[in-house]
Amino acid sequence: MKFKTFAMFVGPSVVLMLLFIAFPLVTVLINSFQVTNPVFITQEVETCTPGFVTQTCTTEVKTIPVLDEDGDVVRVTQWVGFSSYANVLGGERFSRAIADLDLGQLANIDFWKALRFTLTFTLVTLPFVLVLGLSIALVVNNASKSIKGPVIFVSLLPFIITPVIGALSIRWLFYGDGIVTVWLEALFDTNLSVAANGWAVEFLMMFYRVWHVAPFAFVILYAGLQTVNRDTLESAMIDGASRWERLRFVIIPHLMPLIVFITLIHLMDAYRAFEEVIGFSSESHRITLQYLTYDYLQPDDAGNRQISSASASAMLTMIGVVILLAAPLRRTWRDQRGA
């Protein structure tokens, strides 16, 4: 294919990606070093009230925003270097926590709190997703043909459902006097308050994620199971391999590329977890890195968005992605090169 033809085919897509992915990245990088604030001036204002004999006058020093001729607030953009980063990382409090070696104090700073939760969340859910996905795949593979269609249909529902709503549907089972909470209370004869307990919320968020992603792992591994070599299985059996050994030494090695693929996708997606925080309203207990940026971007009561802090936390999140994906990406790079 000539370069010109190639460019015409690929052009629109590349332009879109440059304009809406690469360009915003540059803006974010620049914004993370800048702060835009309204300009204030301090003025001495003398206010006088009519009094008896003489006026009573008070002089106050007021800070008022400067307005331009249209009546809009004048804003000025300053280059602040790494101060937004320092701000996001916790500044003073961070250095104090490090000096005291106090992890609890560190975990009170939003960024570290988010980082702690996001990493735990990503790494803890991964094995559960893989094991549950593989178990469902094995079991469905084992089931009779007539029920496979409906079973796959039901299994796909948690995966296809809008993430916020999936999280909500589990929240409604547990929060307040949710039905499952009532059952658990009856079972253990205690009083549970799920929404008030940070660890319970954390567990529910992980539970939701496993529930949501396991069908994805299941579908892929189930497709992989269809291509397992029957002859290898049979010869393993003749050699006296038990069921477990056949799974361990024939089936799982065969599925390994797929397991790596699921791991890669899961790392990418769980690292940018966000909908869980909205669905479980967990912002007072547990937040994720992506939620941190979202929170900075939300307008506060005065309608200001902390663009600079948001950009800094976005850049820090990106660094995490790069670290997380360096190894798998190099693999793909080599595979594609070789292909």
Place this chain on the structure above:
Amino acid sequence: MADTSVPLAMRQPVSLRLASNVFLLFWLLLAAFPLVWVLAMSFKSPVDAFSSSAWAVLSGPRTLADGNGLSIVDIVLGIAVAWGAIRAATRWLMPMAAGEGLAQKAFSWIVVSLGFALLFILGFFVALPWVATPIEGLLGPLGQPILGLTTQHYQSVWVENAFYENFRNSMIVTFGVVTVSLTVGTLAGYGLARSGSTLAFWILIIALVFRALPHSVLVAGYLPVFINSAEILRPFLGENAPTLYGQPLAVIAVLVSINQPFTIWMLRSFFQNIPHELDESARVDGCTHFQAFRWVIMPVMWPGIITTGLFSFLLAYNDFLVTSLLLDASNQTMVPAIAGYFNRETTTTDQVEAIAAAVSITAPLFLLVMIFQRQIVSGLTAGAVKG
């Protein structure tokens, strides 16, 4: 499993098969229970919906006492209508959607499904009560309501709270994203699949990196630009320069771009499965690349397009982060709008309305899986095997 195709040695002991089926049942319950339960809650009065007794949530005594109930006649008729609808869907709609048709077929499919949805709603909520009331009068005790069920939350969500506006916004965004992202992505996917150049390789790798970016990182880049876009674009566009913030078109462009890396990887793997020889022979016959693409590739690429389109649809339809930050309240889509319901938390009625809204958002997805199950599965596995 006792079929003779399985070799004797491969057969499993009863205990293993039992355990396997029990586990399967457990998973099905786990997968379906939250959704089924939410569906049941959405039809009950708040007292029943948040009752601590499971039976009360299912049967709805308070809802019944308020005068909203179904009799056996209603239930039988309702099941008949629902069954007929499902039959119609599997008989007519599924073959149409599964057929490897052309764009016209896709269009006629949309028309048919919309018409079907309309007929279903009319049949269920207009014709059914109209038929059922006289029959109930005739049957006496069988006509007495026994199951509490009310659609009032759906009415207040859709009619009083004007959820149809959010629905319309969702449809605009989703439709835009699917069409644009398929058009742009198909061309790119084809180009990438047929070019072995280093440039194509680098585009794919960079796209993979972009695929991993958290969306909030990108939105942090858009927001300041979009809010001030009128000022930024004024030198180029004059006084008509638009403020991109709050524009559905801007959101469509953003979602299309975010979705591009995934789309081009997926379509590339589909195009790689179409034999080279097909378009090469067309080129030997004197076609240009574009003609070969238009007349040889396009007729055979529809399964891949449908699958990729489904995933683009899901991305746009399910998105919360981008739409909630880039659209303002006046043109909010459905998913961010629901956050408004459960954040209020003032009364339990609000809560049940949030549940009804959630079920309303889920219903189209449910239909989607029902009709396109095969395409979704093939799409998931195509990415895995190739990517």
